[in-house]
Amino acid sequence: MTKVGIAGATGYAGAELIRLLAGHPEVELTVLTSRQYAGTRIHEIYPSFTGVVELDCEAYDPDAMCDRADIVFTALPHTIPMEIVPALAARGKRVIDLSADFRFSDPAVYETVYTRHTAKDLAASGVYGLCEVFSEEIRSAGIVGNPGCYPTSVLLPLVPLLREKLIDPSTIIADSKSGVSGAGRSPSVVSLFSEVAESFKAYKVASHRHEPEMEAVLSRIANDPVDITFVPHLVPMSRGMETTVYADLTGDFSDADIHSCLSSYYDGRRFVRVSGSGRPPDTRSVRGTNYCDIAFVVDRSRRRLILLSVIDNLVKGAAGQAVQNMNIMLQIPEDTGLGQMPYPL
């Protein structure tokens, strides 16, 4: 039984990690850390865990973590992981980091977007944990930079088509919509119920920090710099993310061509469901699951492809993909512990 710990267990992504890891048949969840809630039983914070997860939060201590965990999930604000992960790596622990700190193989890009990186060598060795695209590298990774939620929803529909050169990389526009849990559990006016309900708006238009993360991956796939337009929006719902991608087709491809490109790429990968029907996917249908549902429509009059993807931002967009990464690293089936029946509503 592999022992696992979570550093930063009380935010929303951390809590989802608890849910998934406490129910995982091949690992034992042993450590939950929280600066704010050290000493508190986890069900005092999340009452749903009452009688189900009997662990107390504790202050982060590297020795305690290393003694009791083989794999560490870090679900902490950006900049904290780069402070604590080096010591974990030095002691041979494998780390799955849910922040941006280890997502960029080129720390210079990270520094443009975020701040000075204090663990550049380690960052350069990090593997980008987009499971269906980089499984091979993930398998042997010491440190996985778990993808952002927006990048996951944008990249999964785009990668196969870009790789097969069916779309023109200079024309990509991604219009994303996210539920509010993406903003985390820290109190802030903009995430208050009364600010969000009956409200829909764009934010960080063409300036979101996830855009360079997407572009780094797309450029790698295209073997050429790719520069996209990305506009995120906030939806009055708790969980869920939808992305509508627009890109010009490079040729007169049929629906069957596009479907075949997508479904052959994701053949055998349980968590990506490609729809042939063109029925637009709905965030509700993946709520609480690790699925990414993809559909597409060709706007023939303009030879423009419209890709539609949905994920649960906290699962495939965070904790679920992190567990999937762990499974790949442990060389067990990638859906282990992630196969809960989805809810019809």
Next chain:
Amino acid sequence: MTKVGIAGATGYAGAELIRLLAGHPEVELTVLTSRQYAGTRIHEIYPSFTGVVELDCEAYDPDAMCDRADIVFTALPHTIPMEIVPALAARGKRVIDLSADFRFSDPAVYETVYTRHTAKDLAASGVYGLCEVFSEEIRSAGIVGNPGCYPTSVLLPLVPLLREKLIDPSTIIADSKSGVSGAGRSPSVVSLFSEVAESFKAYKVASHRHEPEMEAVLSRIANDPVDITFVPHLVPMSRGMETTVYADLTGDFSDADIHSCLSSYYDGRRFVRVSGSGRPPDTRSVRGTNYCDIAFVVDRSRRRLILLSVIDNLVKGAAGQAVQNMNIMLQIPEDTGLGQMPYPL
């Protein structure tokens, strides 16, 4: 492997039955019937089941059902089960009915509330499926009348206290609040999003059909006619039900007395979680689960007990309790197939 079928599989309770039974380790889900959707693959109606449940809906046919199912769940509108269950019973099938048709051992009460009963003898043999209260009878039942959602949330906190005579039965008031899924999936103006959002209201004040169902059980527990005041309300949320019960204490009982009464009654029953702290339970903490969380507060100035209970109306209030009933009937652990990790949010 016990084979099970669902008659009326495409309403919300039916869909939740699919989720629970398709993921149940001891049964095989073999038949889904639907008048409206006969011939349709279930994931066309509930896309979340894509790639997970590969069954088509079919028109109800008693022979087909009996050939392929040992236990039948009927999730149909009131009056239809009493038409079709007799034939199933005659062929030795055990039935768990989610309508009101088999909840009343005295068909005369049913007839007062609903309509003429056409299977009175069978109704008289039905067992009321409130799992934690009537396990013994359920074990050997041929037909279980699965409780209504409101009765489940009202009865579970009340039964132990009434049984021990800690509260005065003439003073019981139950103020319940339900999410909208309780109204089902039939199109109706009152359940439209724009009618429900930013809206809270009472309905069927002191005249809801579930009130006699509660009173029948409470009277049986109290060995005396019990007449309560029940007011349901509609909450702008999809799933979840909260009930606040008010009743005068019959003596000067301490918090410990009340806690002990509740927790000893539910000792060993996983799905009822009694809170000693008085922290009010939240519907979000039981969403998607079979839990009923109970807390209480004593208003000492008036010697009045306030009981608070929450359930998911579609799970403990419908499909989850139905599966729990099945487990009891099959004499397997009552939480088999119902142990999914709860969501933190």
Next chain:
Amino acid sequence: MTKVGIAGATGYAGAELIRLLAGHPEVELTVLTSRQYAGTRIHEIYPSFTGVVELDCEAYDPDAMCDRADIVFTALPHTIPMEIVPALAARGKRVIDLSADFRFSDPAVYETVYTRHTAKDLAASGVYGLCEVFSEEIRSAGIVGNPGCYPTSVLLPLVPLLREKLIDPSTIIADSKSGVSGAGRSPSVVSLFSEVAESFKAYKVASHRHEPEMEAVLSRIANDPVDITFVPHLVPMSRGMETTVYADLTGDFSDADIHSCLSSYYDGRRFVRVSGSGRPPDTRSVRGTNYCDIAFVVDRSRRRLILLSVIDNLVKGAAGQAVQNMNIMLQIPEDTGLGQMPYPL
């Protein structure tokens, strides 16, 4: 043209005051104060006011306020008004305070519930601003303590019946449900969208600070100490409050008796709409308005009266009633500036 100022203009109640006072035909809104947003144009905080209200927030300064306002609304956290109102009163300004500081004619009760009162004499001279009940006193008041939202929704249905002794004061239970804006605009985890959506729960059961406020008024009406049970709940909606009151009837009164008691009391008072039909009122139907809609049902089997009331917690429960109080003080029609057409949805 009476000049009015708002101290604490950027919270939800303050912002509603801006909406109502900026549109009021008989007053001129001249001063908005805000500690946090001093120097900021109000539409930077509430973009809906863009091009409509051209005022900047400023730090609170008693001289500036007194120079530019004849009537001052204080929409500040409890304890701050009792610090600043004495200076305003000393300079002859009339004050409508939306906090609890001037709601209790007996400061000792205030001190039991809140904290030490530093302006007891002034508090004793304050008038409780429940408009339809205490108009006479309000007319000449120097300081009005604007009622809490819960008390408004509980008292309006109860006062006429208690006054006419149709109900037994020892049996009153008020089960209230409030939208989230009642918790204000201060960032806090419990008011985050992801904590509130799909969630319903009780809180401060039988221990809410508004309970003594209600009891003080009910005791005055009944000429006898009245002690009620009050349980508030939180609803996943932004605005709106519903209260369901239970009380035993003192006699065998007909529906017509009760209707007559309520409607004769509120005869000529535009903002209380008594429904004879028993159709339960809906918070949506009073959203954004100063109405309080009241209906009732008699549970004959127990001779128990069920009263149902709805208000918008920010309007009749706060800013709207405050403006209504101002109108009464100015001896202009009480609905001046409050007559916006209600929204159908």
Next chain:
Amino acid sequence: MTKVGIAGATGYAGAELIRLLAGHPEVELTVLTSRQYAGTRIHEIYPSFTGVVELDCEAYDPDAMCDRADIVFTALPHTIPMEIVPALAARGKRVIDLSADFRFSDPAVYETVYTRHTAKDLAASGVYGLCEVFSEEIRSAGIVGNPGCYPTSVLLPLVPLLREKLIDPSTIIADSKSGVSGAGRSPSVVSLFSEVAESFKAYKVASHRHEPEMEAVLSRIANDPVDITFVPHLVPMSRGMETTVYADLTGDFSDADIHSCLSSYYDGRRFVRVSGSGRPPDTRSVRGTNYCDIAFVVDRSRRRLILLSVIDNLVKGAAGQAVQNMNIMLQIPEDTGLGQMPYPL
């Protein structure tokens, strides 16, 4: 006092017309028709109107309508207006039709999108009621085809830029998001609360009937056929619509150029608020109002313009714009009766 009637008064757009016309200082609302609710007092359907609008619904009768109304609003499903409007026009009544029947000056386009048109000559004489763009024609119109909600939100930001040739018409993509009230009040599964809550999805991707309506107007502005990509999405909220438009700039225009183009075009038009700051507009800030708030961002790396617009789909997207059209036709200030103070939340 101009007398006005509403044919189809009980749908959401009709109800909003009631709100606006009953509060309008220059008109008298005299007739409400409804097939379903003939004989019912309007407040039985919309309780918010209790004591405020004292009109009964009646069956549609052309004589009664013509006798009692000078201007008729038709808020009826497509195809019904073209049946009844000819008789109204023949009797000299001016008509503002909220359906699509009179939006297309070329009935052949209508027939491609909808169905056979039975009043082609009249349709050809109809004026497209996009107030800020076609005021001149509206002033003298006999029949106004009130724009669809999506076209309003797409056209208002685009028209000035397309007219000044700042954007390339072949690159326009409009990604719109609408609240659920846009689907109307007819019962349907897809609009049920439990289907919509916690759900976000695209629908009618690149095939919505409003797309040809937009293209007809854009082509007229550009003096050349314009073909756009339009994808609507459904948001779990009741009211509100946001559109994000993407288009390539035709030159190296500064932010000031774009702002100037937009604000000079809308100079003096109260209901279009152009933001210079780039702060994305929020549907909540225009909820219940006739405003269209517009902002923009230039994605310099790709020389791509991103336009953001928000409206209330039932007001500026339907009833509000209809009343604005009436005001223009009556040659009174276009904001008469539309100047309610906006809500801060």
